[in-house]
Amino acid sequence: MSQPLIAVEKVSKSFGGVRANSAVSITVEEGKITGLIGPNGSGKTTLFNSIVGYHPIDSGSIKFEGREISKLLVPQIARLGLLRTFQQTRIYAEMDCVQNMLISVPHRNATLTDMFRAYPAELQDEAEHLLEFVGLYQKRHLISGDLSFGQQKLLEFAMALMNKPKVLLLDEPTAGINPTLINGLIDRLKRANQEFGITLFVIEHNMRVVMNLAENIYCLAHGELLAEGHPEEIQNDQRVIDAYLGAH
Amino acid sequence: MTGDNTLHGPARTGGDGVPRRKIAINADTTPWYIYAAIIIFGVAAPFIFPAYTTQIALLWLMILFALTWDICGGQMGYNSLGNIFFFGAGMYISAVIQVGMFTDVGTYTSARGGEQLVLDYGDYFFSLFVGTIAAAIGCVVLAIVLGRIVFGLRGPYFAIGTLGLALAARELAGTWEWIGGGSGIAMPVYPGQPHEKSVVFYILFLLLAVLTFVFVRWLYATRFGLAINAIRDDEGKAEAMGIHTLRHKLVAWSSAAFLLGMSGAIFGNLTGFIEPLEVAFPAATFGIFMVVMALLGGKGTLWGPVIGATLFHIVKEVTWTYLLGWQWVALGLLIVINVVFFQEGIMGWMQRKWPERFGITVDQRVSADKAGEEASR
Numbered sequence: 001m002s003q004p005l006i007a008v009e010k011v012s013k014s015f016g017g018v019r020a021n022s023a024v025s026i027t028v029e030e031g032k033i034t035g036l037i038g039p040n041g042s043g044k045t046t047l048f049n050s051i052v053g054y055h056p057i058d059s060g061s062i063k064f065e066g067r068e069i070s071k072l073l074v075p076q077i078a079r080l081g082l083l084r085t086f087q088q089t090r091i092y093a094e095m096d097c098v099q100n101m102l103i104s105v106p107h108r109n110a111t112l113t114d115m116f117r118a119y120p121a122e123l124q125d126e127a128e129h130l131l132e133f134v135g136l137y138q139k140r141h142l143i144s145g146d147l148s149f150g151q152q153k154l155l156e157f158a159m160a161l162m163n164k165p166k167v168l169l170l171d172e173p174t175a176g177i178n179p180t181l182i183n184g185l186i187d188r189l190k191r192a193n194q195e196f197g198i199t200l201f202v203i204e205h206n207m208r209v210v211m212n213l214a215e216n217i218y219c220l221a222h223g224e225l226l227a228e229g230h231p232e233e234i235q236n237d238q239r240v241i242d243a244y245l246g247a248h
Numbered sequence: 249m250t251g252d253n254t255l256h257g258p259a260r261t262g263g264d265g266v267p268r269r270k271i272a273i274n275a276d277t278t279p280w281y282i283y284a285a286i287i288i289f290g291v292a293a294p295f296i297f298p299a300y301t302t303q304i305a306l307l308w309l310m311i312l313f314a315l316t317w318d319i320c321g322g323q324m325g326y327n328s329l330g331n332i333f334f335f336g337a338g339m340y341i342s343a344v345i346q347v348g349m350f351t352d353v354g355t356y357t358s359a360r361g362g363e364q365l366v367l368d369y370g371d372y373f374f375s376l377f378v379g380t381i382a383a384a385i386g387c388v389v390l391a392i393v394l395g396r397i398v399f400g401l402r403g404p405y406f407a408i409g410t411l412g413l414a415l416a417a418r419e420l421a422g423t424w425e426w427i428g429g430g431s432g433i434a435m436p437v438y439p440g441q442p443h444e445k446s447v448v449f450y451i452l453f454l455l456l457a458v459l460t461f462v463f464v465r466w467l468y469a470t471r472f473g474l475a476i477n478a479i480r481d482d483e484g485k486a487e488a489m490g491i492h493t494l495r496h497k498l499v500a501w502s503s504a505a506f507l508l509g510m511s512g513a514i515f516g517n518l519t520g521f522i523e524p525l526e527v528a529f530p531a532a533t534f535g536i537f538m539v540v541m542a543l544l545g546g547k548g549t550l551w552g553p554v555i556g557a558t559l560f561h562i563v564k565e566v567t568w569t570y571l572l573g574w575q576w577v578a579l580g581l582l583i584v585i586n587v588v589f590f591q592e593g594i595m596g597w598m599q600r601k602w603p604e605r606f607g608i609t610v611d612q613r614v615s616a617d618k619a620g621e622e623a624s625r
Contacts, residue, residue, distance in 0.1 A: 052488065078490030086488075092481035095474070096549075096609070099273065103474040105492040115472045115496065119273065141609040163489060 003066050005030040005167055005199050006051065006082070011060030011070075013043075013050055015058075020046040020221045023060070028167065031194050033200040035214030037207075037234070039243055043223040044203045045151060048169050051083055054086045061183035065166075079108050081166035087175065087203075089152045093145030097155055100144050104159040127162060134188060135159040135172045150177045154185070161192060167199040170231060174206050186212055219243065270327030276470040276550060277607055284597025294447050301443075305450040305518070308457035312511050312554030313538035314545065315460050316547050321539065323468065324500050325480030326399075331504060332409030332535030333417050334387045336528035338509030339516035340421060341386040342379030343433050349375050350436075357428040365436040372439050380513040387509030391502040399497045401484075411531065417476075418529035418551040431522030435516055449518040456514065460507050465550060467503065476500055480548070544586050546604045555594050 004027035013021040020043045028034045034222055038044050050057045053074045064082050072080075091226040092100050102119055127173060131137045134154040139147065153176065160168050173189065176181050186209055194200050204210040211231040219227045219234060221243040227234060234240055290308075313331075320326040347353050347365060356363055367375065394413060401409045422430045438445040438525045466471060475496045478486045487493055516522050529535070537560065545556020563582055567575040590597055599606045 050310070074487045075493065078488055083490075090482050090488075092478045092485065094481050095477055099474055099477070102273070103471070103478045103486075103491070104489055107492060110492060112495070115475060115492075115499070116467075116470045117469055133328050159489070170582060181409040240289065 004028055006201065007061075007063040007066075008047070009061045009063075009108065011047070011050055011062060013055070014058055019223050021050065021057075021220075024220070024223070024225050025060075025226070026225065028199060028201045028217050029216070030166075030199055031193075031197065032216065033189070033202065033214050035210040035217040035231075036201065036203045036220065037205070037210055037217060037240075038220035038226070041072045042220040042243075044220055045171060046223075047170055048084060048203065048218070050079075052082060052169065058069060061181065075107075079106075081106075081108070081164075082169070083160050083165035083167070084169035085156050085160055085171060085173065087171040089149065089156050089176075091144045091152050091155055091159065092204060093143075094222055095144060096142060097131060097140045097144050097147075098124065098127050100159055101162050104112055104162040106164050130158045130161050130214075131155075133161070133191075135184070136144045145240060150181060153177055155173060157185075157188070157192075161196060161198070162195075170200060170204075172203055172205060172208050174204065182206070182209065189213060207235075262508075271463050273428065273470070274473050274550070275607065276392055276465055277433065278470070278551070285387045290442075290458075294450050298443070301446045301450050302518075303565055305446070305453040307558065308450075308453040308536065309511055309515065310541060310557040310561045311554050312453075312460045312507060313534065314541035315464055315558040316507050317469070317538040318542045318547055318549075318553045319464060319476075319500050319504045322542055322552070323480060324476040324497065325483075326497065326500075327407045327539070328410040328501075329407045329535065329539065330412070330414035330469075330531070331508060331538060332529055332623075333410070333414040333506035334505040334529050335512040335515070335534065336414075336417060336421065336524070337390055338383035338387050338512030339522055339528045340433075341509070342376075342383040342513030343435060343516055343522055344427060345382045345396065346375040346379040346436055347433070349378065356379070357426065360428075364434065367436050367439060369439050372436055375436060376514075376517055379517075382509050383509040383513035384506045385509075387505040387512075388502045390507035395498045395501045396494075399494060411535075414529055414535060419523050421524035428523070432527070435520050435522065437520070440531075445518075449514065452514050453511075456507070456511055457541060462553070463503070463507070466621075468550060471589055472496065474547055483616045526564065530625050536619055540583055540586070543593055544582070544590075546597070548596030549593075549595040549599070552593050552595035556607065559594070 006028035008024060008026045010023045010025055011021055011025055012019070024043070024047060026036075036047070048053055050070070051062055053069070053072055053076070057070050060070070061068060064077070064080060068078055069080065073091070090218050092103065093104070093114070102123060105123060128137060128140060131140050134157055136154055136158065139151065144152065147155065153173065155195060157170075157173065170189075174185055177185060188202060190213065191203070193200050202210065202213060204213070214231060217229065217231055217234045218225060219237070219240045226243055227237045227240050293304045297304065317328065317331050320328050320331075344353055347356050350365060350367070350371070351622030355366070398406060398409045398413065421427060427433055475486070475491055478491060479493055479496060483493060512528070516527070519527055522528050541556040541558065541560045542553045544560055545554065560582070564575070564579060565580040571578055586593070592600065599608060603609070
């Protein structure tokens with residue numbers, strides 16, 4: 001692998017006097033699952049927002065497939081194939097599940113006349129297949145706002161897969177999900193990575209999940225990069241343990 | 249996957265009974281006899297109620313108003329208070345083009361109505377046709393240019409921004425002497441009898457309303473329909489999914505502008521005299537009516553604006569006839585009842601009451617789960 005898929009270099013971002021990220025450098029390798037952990041308020045979501053273009057960064061550089069993307073707008077970055085899901089799950093609440101899926105098709109090469117075309121029947125098959133993959137096939141004609149929070153989270157994940165991204169940034173995919181469903185979700189995340197070839201970059205608070213899932217983990221604390229390594233290295237890193245127990 | 253089934257039980261909507269079909273987004277399930285009844289009424293009305301031809305012509309205009317407002321307001325979640333701008337702009341564009349085809353506009357307007365443009369049938373309808381097309385195209389250009397500014401605004405700011413646009417246009421038209429300023433501009437005189445004129449314009453408004461309905465019915469069934477629904481539900485999410493949000497918003501507003509521009513051109517010719525406050529930019533009457541009608545019938549639905557416009561127009565005409573002096577009170581009461589008790593409008597209320605008739609699937613168990621989840625938070 002010559003270049004990483006995402007290369008974040010010395011990115012800093014402040015909100016007023018709060019330094020949310022200071023000189024953070026991370027890389028996400030293509031085809032792998034990378035984890036991002038850290039105590040509350042350590043700047044994980046800020047880093048995600050910087051990558052996908054929600055706010056301009058103060059300094060540093062963010063490259064996607066070798067291309068500088070820190071000046072691009074949110075939809076432009078999404079169309080490159082760099083997609084994120086939200087910590088507070090966001091779906092189109094007044095549309096049914098299949099409609100949510102259909103509108104999530106990639107818009108990479110959408111021309112002006114494409115918007116007036118109908119959906120070919122194969123797309124419905126694809127949508128239903130992915131809904132089955134996340135376990136929502138039975139509920140595919142329900143208005144998505146009526147689903148439970150955990151089901152909405154699964155729908156959001158399926159919508160992201162429908163978009164065929166190259167890399168998917170998941171902000172706490174298991175937060176608020178029934179513990180009995182978490183194992184199923186981990187399994188689906190791994191299958192998305194292996195079968196669909198989607199690179200994953202995951203923020204996760206649940207240590208069992210992230211240790212199980214990620215091949216490489218970054219730990220942030222107070223907006224700075226604290227540690228990087230394989231799950232076992234991170235688990236045994238005294239600085240990480242201190243950060244979580246509040247010794248900082 | 250089986251895990252889900254045991255958790256929530258098999259959903260009532262099991263896939264097995266649903267036949268495979270081509271993808272129909274926002275499919276229109278209206279029975280054919282409703283369309284037939286409307287068309288028969290539309291064609292027969294001027295013969296059955298000859299005294300009310302113009303009132304019924306205005307009903308078609310009201311339906312067009314509500315349907316075009318609903319493209320942005322209902323389906324896309326952008327509540328414009330300034331769509332009347334395109335009505336007036338279209339009216340003025342057609343006036344300038346139609347007068348300019350036969351005489352100098354500046355000289356004509358400076359005569360302050362002392363000059364009349366009398367044309368024969370051929371010239372009249374040709375100028376009406378050219379003026380209407382020009383109004384439609386001109387309004388699309390205006391929508392694309394101004395849309396780039398106002399679509400930077402969200403929520404109430406968009407509503408106020410568009411209202412400001414309509415009011416600014418009204419003031420501008422009132423001071424621009426070349427187009428007649430505050431004293432207005434007289435349209436070419438219809439060459440035939442008054443009754444014949446009212447029937448001709450009745451047909452034009454009927455055709456325009458049918459065109460509008462057929463257009464939005466098709467529009468909501470394409471990808472475009474889903475995309476503007478997505479913008480309505482969560483625009484930030486739509487952006488994060490890579491949807492060309494500005495492109496969709498501009499097309500939605502331009503579509504409304506195209507139809508409103510044409511309706512303005514035809515209304516101007518029906519009235520025969522254009523002035524900025526009451527005829528071209530009546531922001532406080534037509535401008536508000538289009539919002540109220542869509543809300544009354546149920547915004548974001550295909551039929552809601554049609555039902556709302558019809559009910560509103562009937563109430564308005566009846567109160568103007570039998571409750572003169574109290575007509576605004578009656579209309580105000582209707583609006584209050586609507587926004588306090590029927591926020592989702594007539595169609596929205598019916599869809600909630602009988603969801604299966606509208607092809608909406610409701611899973612009681614899921615709703616119960618959701619309610620429990622929210623209660624336990």
